[in-house]
Amino acid sequence: MGKIGDAVSELHKLDMESEQSGWLRELHPLPKLAVTLFFLVLTVSFGKYDLPGLLKMGVYLIVLFVLGDVSLKLLLKRMRAVLVLVCLMGAVNPFFDRTAAFTLGNFVVTGGMLSAATLALKGIYGVSAAYLLIVTTSMGDICYALRRLHVPRMFVTILMLVYRYIIVLLKETERMTDAYALRAPGQRGIARKTWGTFAGQLLLRSMDRAQTVYDSMVLRGYNGNFHLRHKKAAGHSDYAYAFVWGAVLVFIRVI
DSSP: OOHHHHHHHHHHHHHHHHTSOOTTTTSOHHHHHHHHHHHHHHHHTSOTTOHHHHHHTHHHHHHHHHHTTOOHHHHHHHTHHHHHHHHHTTTTHHHHOOOEEEEETTEEEEHHHHHHHHHHHHHHHHHHHHHHHHHHSOHHHHHHHHHHTTOOHHHHHHHHHHHHHHHHHHHHHHHHHHHHHHHSTTOOSOOGGGHHHHHHHHHHHHHHHHHHHHHHHHHTTOOSOOOOOOSSOOOHHHHHHHHHHHHHHHHHHHO
16 A cells, blocks of 8 residues: 555544544534634743743643543654654754753753744644544534634535545545556656646546536535534533633643
């Protein structure tokens, strides 16, 4: 199985994991989404040198990893490319901010080092929080919660369709890659001179497939709106989850 096949397999696994049983997975999606957004807002609000305060926000992620029985190893495996990218965002800060912040023995920690570490940690927190939400909540439930928060219907529809049919795009890409490999045996990868043609063919195939999908949706009564409903209303435990985490996060941020 190639890299594209591995990506399709991981997406299927994410869907299956979000449908598993468990206390955290069975919570109403609205408080989970609201708490995640609140956590991200508070995380971003920390100053660029406030690394000690930012470290305390990790309590939220640690608790959810335990309650949701989510594998940290799988997170690192699936999101390694994104995690590396967010860690490199502040890599140049030490070269521009050379002001000494404090010393550890004979080693001087500059403001640039501190701000780079803070920026990287914010990115890691953001990726981890989003991953925890996706792995414990199905995309349909997330879209339902977004609509309850009055996110524009068009945005929710696009998000749902992209997530649902990205597998179709990946499989189409895999089919074209296999066909190319059969016509160019022994060649490693796709020749640079054919990149444009390959991308153009993929675009045309995607447009044809999208039209077919849309026609099927119209035949089934689609009129531009998805009627998203959740199987149960929010209960006392759901509201308690949002209230407790809101209070804990505010306490950590303020104190």
